[in-house]
Amino acid sequence: MVEMTDKAREEFFSEAQEIVEAFSRNLLSLDASQRKGHPDPELINEAFRAVHTLKGLAGLFGATRLGSLSHRLEDLLDALRLGRVELTLDVLDVLFTSVTVFTRLLEAEQAGEVEPPAALRDLLEAIQAISSEQKKRGGLAATYDLDPGMLAVLTEYEEHRLRVNIENNVNLYRLRVRFELSSIDKELESTKDKAREFGEIITYLPTGEASSADSIELDLLMASPADYATVAAALAGDNAILEEIPRRQVGGASASEGGEGDELAVSEDGLEADRLDEDGQNIERTGSLRSITQTVRVDIRKLDHLMNVVGELSIVGNTLAQLSERVRAEGSRQVAMELHRLQRNYARRLTEIQDGILEMRMVPLGQVFERLARAVRQMSRELGKEIRLVITGAETEIDKLIVEELSDPLMHMIRNAIDHGIEPVEEREAVGKPAAGTIALNAYQKGNHVMLEVEDDGRGIDEAALIRRAVSFGAVDKGAAAELTREEILSLVFLPGVSTRQEVGDLSGRGVGMDVVKTNIAKLGGVIDLHSEAGIGTKVTITLPITLAIVRSLLVQCGPQVFAVPLSTVSEALTFDGTGTRQVEGREVMTLRGSTLPLCRLADLLMIPEYPRPAREFVVVTTMGDRRLGLIVDYLVGQQDIVIKPLGASLGSVRGFAGASELGDQRVGLVLDTAAIIEEVLTPTEMRRHEVRHG
Amino acid sequence: MRAFVRAALEDPAAGLGPVDVVEAATGFDALRLLPRGPYQLVISDINMPHINGLELVRFIRQSDQHRETRVLLISTQASERDRERGLSLGADGYLPKPFTPEELWSAVGQHLPSDAPAQRRDG
Incomplete structure (x- = not known):
């Protein structure tokens, strides 16, 4: 209509995206009600309205391809709602495809691509084909x-x-x-x-x-x-x-x-x-100028910016605290008390702001689950496998940025489950399983983490095949393979190039998946665990931090350097005098309340040059998923909330660090990537060598 | 749509002179606003929640106070049947959507009595 400002453009994209998501949710409900034999007229109406709004929006912003698709789709939905066209599963297929194409069009529009996506033409033809079959209504x-x-x-x-x-x-x-x-x-x-x-x-x-x-x-x-x-x-x-x-x-x-x-x-x-x-x-x-919902759409970058400011403020706060200490030490009691009170008050308010911003960044996982439900429906139609998707915990909240990064890995896991996990109907019936395969998608919060599970009741991972494959790839040698524990065998899935299936699956494609999934989850500070029982099913568990924005950390010192360890990965810290350790499989371990804790000297791991060690050291017990590692450090410096800054392009690929952060007294410290360190230390050497080679 | 119609009518290029546009959000709103008239022209969509445009036309034509009010219906091109119904119920004109401001001006010009500031309402 008019010259579009950047802000208006952003508004347009986010609003269009929201409408497409609502439309997609609506189609899922419609699909369910259609399968029960009673398509709900109101759902068709809602779908119609959503597309109608999208059309208006597209017109307003001169997005012509989006506009013409909306227009055709609106006509089709109108015919559906007037009963001129019957709502069949095939028609639903076309409607679901349109969600994908809409998303694609929005991306193309955003990227300023001139060429229309190929899928658009096919879709328009499909819509045309259905629309031309309109029934004449009898009296x-x-x-x-x-x-x-x-x-x-x-x-x-x-x-x-x-x-x-x-x-x-x-x-x-x-x-x-x-x-x-x-x-x-x-x-x-x-x-x-x-x-x-x-x-x-x-x-x-x-x-x-x-x-x-x-x-x-x-x-x-x-x-x-x-x-x-x-x-x-x-x-x-x-x-x-x-x-x-x-x-x-x-x-x-x-x-x-x-x-x-x-x-x-x-x-x-x-x-x-x-x-x-x-x-x-x-x-x-x-109809009314008042908005129905009390919500404001905000660009996540603005929240990031606010979070950074809060980070800076908390550094100011720390300096203030140090200053107040110094004033007290140097004698002016009155001023010191005032200052102390002021500083406490400041810190409290700052925490409130921080919590508020964090809360704003939280979105329910339901957003990504809906996309997955759509994909499941499509895949099950394509493969002719009947799939029941059971979702729990869609209301679990997690950082917006994490949600965005989750859809691809989850999609991949679900594809795997449908393609490799769930057996064909005859095979299922032969072993007495229900014809419809079940995929459960569960989310729940556990402390500072969100747990996500993708579980199927399929055939499970074929361990023998997995080993054969890994051996043929040179990932492990035959001898070593014989000694692997079950857990280690299953973790072979995460090596690059390993797939349990020889031929390329239609859906999950080549065996380039789980290693990428694992890398992506690790980038979010998460870990992935896999359990599988032959004939019973496979369960993949992902552990993720709730937020990436602010990390409460334990500061530890090794030699001259201070490092931050995310507190969410620390279960406890103890003093350590070097006694009570033993060697197991070439690794130093200690017994902590009856269970074995592998140990690792942080200074050795990071190759910090030799320096005189204190007589009494500390063990920081870190956990990720169900794995634990004790990091031996010189001192515990204290706790602090830090904002992690990326290391920049040239250092970005260095493993073991999540980034850097200001530590309050103008010093900059490195933030440990606990997940990567645990991974590095606890992965059997055989497999690690392989990864390094490929990596 | 209402904003679009309003903007088009208030555009000096419309040549309608000073217009006083009153917007109604729904058919009910229109019923509420009608007694505050008189209005020279009512512009209404056919498809509206609750009271539809056809019902509004019938109401206006049957009402002693508003019978003379002119009504311009708008609706999508596809709904030939609704158009015919609207006209047979006594609507003065029909403008298929989508339309350009020029088309709106021409339709409004045709149905507006030549005197007095124009007014409109729309569902």
């Missing part, structure tokens, strides 16, 4: 004694709903109701809510009789399977008179073609007589 015998005046003012959609209800042989009622103009919205809502329990309101016709300046009389046409007494008890009252519309004696009544009003084109649609049209959505959206 319906006039089985109800409906007022022609009322029939004359029905829109096509209302007529369709009336027809559907008549076909279902429900009762039709006319509710004559008087509303005060001043409170009509409220009264109307309450009437609608009550009516919804019994059926559908098809239309609201102002009678024009006895209307005064402050009140208005309406005839509501309503369809309901309930009998007169039931509906009357719920809806009739002082201002509302209910009449049942009598059925005609069937026989002579002629069918009408639904053209002019006298025919019986009564359609019902009681649930929501929203008529949608070009404006349907706008009406709702602009």
Whole structure:
């Protein structure tokens, strides 16, 4: 329309993205209701509205390809909602494809690509093919004694709903109701809510009789399977008179073609007589200037910026604390106390701001789960495997940035589960499993971490095949392979190039997956664990930090240097005098409350040049998933909230560090990447050599 | 859509002179606002939640106070049937969506009585 500012563009993309996501959610519900045999008309309406809004948005921003797709899709949805086209699984396939294409178009638009994505043309053709098969609607015998005046003012959609209800042989009622103009919205809502329990309101016709300046009389046409007494008890009252519309004696009544009003084109649609049209959505959206939800869309980068500022402020706070210490030491008690109080107050407020910002960054995992549900549906249709996706914990919240990075790894795992895990139907039935395979997607919070599980009830990982494959790849030699524990065998899956399947799967493709998945999860500070039982299924567990923005850390010292260890990965710290350790498999270990704890000297690991060690050292016990490692350090310096800054391009690939951070007294320290260190130290040497070679 | 119509009508290029545009968010809103008229022209969509445009036309035509008010219906091109119904119920004109400001000006010019500031409402 007008010159678009960057801000407006961003708004456009995020709004369009949101609409597409809502549309996708809506299709999933529609898919479910279609499979039960009763596609919910209201869901079709919602889908229609979503696409309609998208069309308007695209028009406003001159996004022509997006606009033309929305337009065609809107026509198709309109035909669906008017009953001209039947909602079949094939039609749903096309609708689901459109979600993918919309997303692709938005990306293309954002990147300024000129070429239309190839998928767009195919989709438009598919929509065209379906739309061209529109049914001609036949007339319906006039089985109800409906007022022609009322029939004359029905829109096509209302007529369709009336027809559907008549076909279902429900009762039709006319509710004559008087509303005060001043409170009509409220009264109307309450009437609608009550009516919804019994059926559908098809239309609201102002009678024009006895209307005064402050009140208005309406005839509501309503369809309901309930009998007169039931509906009357719920809806009739002082201002509302209910009449049942009598059925005609069937026989002579002629069918009408639904053209002019006298025919019986009564359609019902009681649930929501929203008529949608070009404006349907706008009406709702602009009906009031007040927004319905109390939310503000914010660019995540702005929150990042705020978080950085808070980080700087907390450094100021630390300096303030040190200053207050010094003042006290140097004698001015009064000033020291004032300063101390001030500093405490400052720190408290700062924590509040920090918590507030962190909370703003949190989004429910449901966002990414919806995308996955769509993919599962598509894959199961393509492969002809029936899949039941069970999702729990969709409300679990996690940092927005993490959510964004999760969809690809999760998608890959789910593909694996469907392609390799879930057996073909005959195979499942042969071993007594239900024909439909189940994939469970679970999320829950555990302390400072979010746990994500992808579990299938398929055939499990074929360990023998996995070893053969790893050996043929040179990842392990035959001799070493024989000594691997089960856990170690399963972890072979994460080596580059290893796949349990010789031929390339249609969905999961070549064996380049799990290693990439693992790397990506590690970049988010997470770890991935895998359990599998032959014949029973596979479960992949991902442990992720709740946020990446601020990390509460334990500062430790080794020689001249201070390092930060994310506190979320620290379970405890103990003093260590060098006694009580022993060697197991060439590694120093100690016994901690009955279980064996592998140890590693941080100074050796980081190859810090020799320096005189203190007599008493400390062991920091770090954990990741179900693995533990004790890091031996010189001193514990203290705890601090830090904002991690990336190391920059030239150092970015150095393993073992998550980044750097200012530590308060103008010093910069490195932040340990605990997951990577545990991985590095605890992975059997054989496999590690391989990784280094490939890596 | 309402914003678009308003902007188009208020555009000096429309040649409508000073117009006083009153917006109604829904059919009910329109019923509420009608008595505050008189209005020279009502512009309404056919598909609206609750009270639809056809019902609004019928109401206006049957009402003693508003009978003379002119009504311009707008709706999507596809709904031929709704257009015919609207006109047979007494709408003065019909403009298929989507339309350009020029098309709107021309339709409004055609249905607006020549005197007096124009007014409109729209669902």
